[in-house]
Amino acid sequence: MSTAILTGQPVPGSSIEGDLRSLGFDVKVAAHTSDAETLLAQVPGEDRVAVVDARFVGHVHALRLGLTDPRFPLAAIPGAVTAQPAARRQLVRALARETSAGGATAVAVDSLPDRVVTALDGDGAEVRRPDLGSLVAAVPADPQARNEIRQAVSAVDDEAVRLKSAVKARDGFFTTFFISPYSRYLARWCARRGLTPNQVTTASLLTALIAAGCAATGTRAGFVAAGVLLIASFVLDCTDGQLARYSLQYSTLGAWLDATFDRAKEYAYYAGLALGAARGGDDVWALALGAMILQTCRHVVDFSFNEANHDASANTSPTAALSDKLDSVGWTVWVRRMIVLPIGERWAMIAVLTAVTTPRLTFYVLLVGCALAAGYTTAGRVLRSVTRKARRTDRAAEALADLADSGPLSTLLVRAGAGRLRLPAAVAAALAALLVVVPALVWGAAWATVGCAVLSVLASAAAVARPLKGALDWLVPPFFRAAEYVTVLVLAAEADVNGALPAAFGLVAAVAYHHYDTVYRIRGDAGAPPAWLVRAIGGHEGRTLLVVVLATVLSASQFTVALTVLAVAVALLVLVESIRFWVASHLGGAPAVHDEGETA
Numbered sequence: 001m002s003t004a005i006l007t008g009q010p011v012p013g014s015s016i017e018g019d020l021r022s023l024g025f026d027v028k029v030a031a032h033t034s035d036a037e038t039l040l041a042q043v044p045g046e047d048r049v050a051v052v053d054a055r056f057v058g059h060v061h062a063l064r065l066g067l068t069d070p071r072f073p074l075a076a077i078p079g080a081v082t083a084q085p086a087a088r089r090q091l092v093r094a095l096a097r098e099t100s101a102g103g104a105t106a107v108a109v110d111s112l113p114d115r116v117v118t119a120l121d122g123d124g125a126e127v128r129r130p131d132l133g134s135l136v137a138a139v140p141a142d143p144q145a146r147n148e149i150r151q152a153v154s155a156v157d158d159e160a161v162r163l164k165s166a167v168k169a170r171d172g173f174f175t176t177f178f179i180s181p182y183s184r185y186l187a188r189w190c191a192r193r194g195l196t197p198n199q200v201t202t203a204s205l206l207t208a209l210i211a212a213g214c215a216a217t218g219t220r221a222g223f224v225a226a227g228v229l230l231i232a233s234f235v236l237d238c239t240d241g242q243l244a245r246y247s248l249q250y251s252t253l254g255a256w257l258d259a260t261f262d263r264a265k266e267y268a269y270y271a272g273l274a275l276g277a278a279r280g281g282d283d284v285w286a287l288a289l290g291a292m293i294l295q296t297c298r299h300v301v302d303f304s305f306n307e308a309n310h311d312a313s314a315n316t317s318p319t320a321a322l323s324d325k326l327d328s329v330g331w332t333v334w335v336r337r338m339i340v341l342p343i344g345e346r347w348a349m350i351a352v353l354t355a356v357t358t359p360r361l362t363f364y365v366l367l368v369g370c371a372l373a374a375g376y377t378t379a380g381r382v383l384r385s386v387t388r389k390a391r392r393t394d395r396a397a398e399a400l401a402d403l404a405d406s407g408p409l410s411t412l413l414v415r416a417g418a419g420r421l422r423l424p425a426a427v428a429a430a431l432a433a434l435l436v437v438v439p440a441l442v443w444g445a446a447w448a449t450v451g452c453a454v455l456s457v458l459a460s461a462a463a464v465a466r467p468l469k470g471a472l473d474w475l476v477p478p479f480f481r482a483a484e485y486v487t488v489l490v491l492a493a494e495a496d497v498n499g500a501l502p503a504a505f506g507l508v509a510a511v512a513y514h515h516y517d518t519v520y521r522i523r524g525d526a527g528a529p530p531a532w533l534v535r536a537i538g539g540h541e542g543r544t545l546l547v548v549v550l551a552t553v554l555s556a557s558q559f560t561v562a563l564t565v566l567a568v569a570v571a572l573l574v575l576v577e578s579i580r581f582w583v584a585s586h587l588g589g590a591p592a593v594h595d596e597g598e599t600a
Contacts, residue, residue, distance in 0.1 A: 001047040004067070005030050005039050007112045008054040011146070016052065019060045023068055025050065033112055037099050040092060050082040051095065053111045057149045058137035059158040065130040066137065069248050072128035076117045079139040085589075087125070094119035111139045135161055163188060166246035173334045175344035179238050186235070187242035197244040201257050204236035208265035212272030215354060218279030226272065227355035233265060234347045252524060253586035259520050260513070262343065267292050267509055269350070270363075274505075277359035285501035286493050287363035289508060293485040294367060296512045298374045300403070300478045303519045305381045307399040308392060308474035341373040385471045392469040400468040402518055402528035403477040407539015410461040418458060419465025426472040426479070428463035432456045433483035436544055440490040445551035445559075453548040456483070460541045480540045481515065487544050492563065495556040503563035510571035511543065517578045526585065533577050537570050 004025035010017060020027050030036040036051060043049045050067045056079040066077030073087035083091035098115045120127050136153045140146035166187055167180045190200055211229035214222045240258060244250055274288040338345055349369065353362040410418075421428065435456035439449040463476050485508050492504035514537065518528055528534075538546060543566075550562045 001026065001044065002050070002068070003028060003043045003047050004050040004052050005036050005043075006052055006054045007033060007036050010054040014054070014057075016054060016056050019063055020050075020052065022060065023064055025067075029054070033099050036112065037092075037095055040095060045088065046085055048082060048084050049088065049091070050080060051091075051113045051116060053079040053113050053139045055111075055139050055146075056080060056137070057140055057146060057153065059135045059153055059156065059161075061158050061162045062132050062135040062137040064162075064248060065132065065135070069128070069130070069250070071250050072126075074120060074125055075128040075130065076113070076120075077130065077132065077137040079111055079113055079137060081113045081117050081120070081127070090120060090123065090125050091116070094123065094125075114139070133161065133165075162246060166242040168241060168245075172342035172344040173338050174348050175238060175342070178348075179235055179344065180242070183235050183238045184242050184246070187239045187246050190239065190243050191247045195243070196254075197240045197249050198251070198254050198257055200236055200240040200243055201254065201261055204233050204240060205261045205265055207236060208233035209268055212268045215269065215272035215359075216275035216279070218276040222276065223359075224355045226269075226276075227351035227353075230269060230347055230351040230354070234344065237262065237265075237343075251586060253582055255524070256520055256582045260516060263513070263516055266295070266343075266347070267512075271502075271505060273354065273359040273362060274502075282358070282360055283501075284360050284363055285505060286489065287360065287367065289489050289492075289501060289505045291363055291366050291370065292505070292508060292512070293482070293489060294370045294374065296485065296508075296515070297478055297482050298370060298377070299519075300481045300515065301374070301378050301381065301475075304400060304403055304474040304477045305385075307403065307522065308385075308396050308468075309390070310396055310399070339373060339376055341369050346370075382472065382475075385474070388471070390471075392473075394467070397467040397469050397473075399522050400473060400476060401464060402522060403515075404464050404468075404480055405477070405515060405518065405534065405540045406460065406464050407537075407542040408535050409457050409542050409545070410464060410539060413458060413461035414465045418461035421459075421462040421465075423459075423462050424472070425463045425466065425468055425470055426475040428459050429476040429479035432459035432463060432541075433479045435459060436483050436548065437486050437490070440487050440494075440548070444494040445491055445548075447552060450545075450548050450552050453545045457541045457545055484511065484540045484544045488547055488563075491547060491551040491559075495551070495559050497556040497560055500556065500560040500563065503560050503567060507547075507563055507567035507570065510567050510574060511537075513578070514570070514574040517574065521581070524585075526581075529574075529577065529581075533573060536573055543570075 002023075002025045004020045004027050006017065006020075006027060006029045009031060010029070017027050017029075028039045030039050040049060040051070052063075052067075056063075058077075058079070062077055063080065066075055066080055067082040069075060070084070073084045074090065075082050081091070094116045095112075098112060098119055117127055134156050135158070136149060136156065138145075138149050140149050163184050166184050168175075171180065207229055211226045211233060214229060215226035216222070237258075240254075244254065270288040270291055274285045277284045341349075346366070346369070350362060350366060353365055423431070433456075436449075436453045439446075439452040443449050460480065463479075468474075468476055488504045488508055489501075492500040514529070514533075521527060521529060537543065546566070547563070550566075551559050554562055
């Protein structure tokens with residue numbers, strides 16, 4: 001529930017009371033300043049409350065932006081201030097001080113909400129002030145000013161501004177020019193029918209799963225239908241975020257669903273393509289798994305770099321300066337966004353190739369495109385890191401340690417003194433990856449590979465023995481991800497029996513979900529998954545060593561069964577814990593989150 005307290009006498013002809021009711025507020029009128037404090041005390045503690053000057057003149061969407069956004073405990077626009085339950089006490093104190101002082105705070109117009117905001121600023125409270133752009137929000141001082149402001153309101157199309165602001169400010173070329181021009185109207189259609197972003201997100205997932213099912217038929221008609229449905233799923237994927245921005249329906253649960261469903265849709269589609277190819281006698285499971293590994297590692301690079309520099313100081317990198325200079329030239333912005341093969345370009349490419357070519361060719365082009373994009377972005381970030389003089393914080397080091405996903409073996413070795421190896425963290429992580437991937441490629445499932453995997457565990461422990469604050473320490477999680485995923489791929493491919501690669505695909509998908517879930521928790525300031533979960537699924541080094549040992553001691557068919565069992569066990573553990581956590585956070589009133597997401 002939401003309650004708005006109008007302060008002062010409404011001006012004849014004013015629409016403010018009706019505007020507030022249209023936004024879902026229960027309106028109470030405080031004829032005198034002293035009444036506002038009494039009315040505020042009567043509002044239930046679990047309700048959002050707003051204090052609005054009865055003389056307010058402005059656009060309805062300005063009120064919506066200022067008073068209904070669930071992401072911010074305190075927010076204000078000229079003539080109005082709002083507080084969610086968590087910030088109610090701050091608002092009560094500021095209002096009490098202003099009413100008792102009789103308006104001592106100096107403001108341009110004697111507006112109680114504006115005086116309260118000034119008092120909140122003086123208390124050090126974080127008050128969100130949305131950028132209204134061309135929208136109007138003001139408290140006129142006299143009739144002439146009121147008429148001028150009303151004319152300014154009439155001159156701006158409130159709905160056009162709202163539709164434009166529903167589109168993500170920074171997006172890929174394909175999304176910006178081929179999807180958003182009409183998906184924003186679909187978002188408005190959904191809003192007017194009471195649909196929620198989570199419902200649209202779910203519809204996008206179901207559409208993608210149907211597309212994967214069509215691809216799995218292995219027929220040309222199925223491939224064409226799969227391509228069309230994949231684009232339709234992407235349109236809905238854009239629509240859910242636009243609907244959230246259009247109607248300000250942000251939530252913790254929604255951000256998680258949007259992020260995880262994107263990965264589920266894409267990787268389920270890879271599996272569908274692989275199944276369809278198998279029906280035609282072409283085994284492309286290794287390519288499908290390779291594409292999933294490459295895309296996941298790309299995301300880990302993005303996440304790790306961003307977390308390492310989330311609150312780093314002194315950005316003096318000449319590479320960053322060059323990047324900013326290139327972004328100042330219009331055409332280079334779009335070229336650079338397309339080079340990284342963001343989700344819009346990637347899904348459009350996959351959809352077209354699925355419809356007109358074969359799954360094998362689709363995966364070949366996808367792998368080449370993603371490899372080039374990964375090389376471009378990673379090289380740029382390495383250059384930024386080595387040329388940047390910055391001090392990384394404890395928070396960044398903790399985030400990187402959580403992303404590393406080290407298990408009980410690394411923990412024991414660190415306690416035993418693995419840090420005495422004194423290797424730079426990124427070097428130790430790269431060594432750990434090479435010690436397990438190269439032997440798997442050379443010897444396959446052999447005891448020599450097991451021995452090297454044991455040494456890899458030692459190198460992994462050395463990489464995380466000290467806080468990850470070095471210039472290139474953000475490379476530690478990507479090295480660990482690549483080592484684990486590629487090892488599973490190599491050993492499953494070497495088994496050369498039906499079902500080994502699909503089982504490996506399932507295992508990597510389950511583990512990748514765990515790693516994505518870790519990222520989304522960190523981004524939501526919820527911390528990493530619980531330590532018991534990381535211990536239960538072994539950490540990256542424990543899982544890698546286990547897979548190498550199983551491949552060595554079991555026959556190929558037994559190894560396939562073991563991979564399947566391991567995939568199911570990991571999936572059940574991480575999914576149950578993840579769903580429990582996010583639903584509990586949502587029901588428990590966790591702060592609403594809206595993640596604009598990665599363009600890749």
